[in-house]
Amino acid sequence: MPNGNVTQRSFNKNWKLIEVYNFVNSLENVLTEEETEFDLIIPFPLKVLDKYDELLTNIGINTNT
Numbered sequence: 001m002p003n004g005n006v007t008q009r010s011f012n013k014n015w016k017l018i019e020v021y022n023f024v025n026s027l028e029n030v031l032t033e034e035e036t037e038f039d040l041i042i043p044f045p046l047k048v049l050d051k052y053d054e055l056l057t058n059i060g061i062n063t064n065t
Helices: 017-028
Strands: 040-042 047-049
Touching: 017 040
Parallel strands: none
Antiparallel strands: 040 047
16 A cells, blocks of 8 residues: 555455556545546566556456355
8 A cells, every 4th residue: 555554355266456556546545636647566577567457367366265
């Protein structure tokens, strides 16, 4: 999270990346009036996730379900 907090949640492997994006935004209302978007990244290897209509399994994100 932008403030350094860590949050966990399980996502279904057949969900789209937009579900993760919306979840992150709902936690602390990450978006403000000045900011209109934020990036989701995977740190190792560094990758910016920007295909919001892709399924999590197609992106390479391992889910707990």
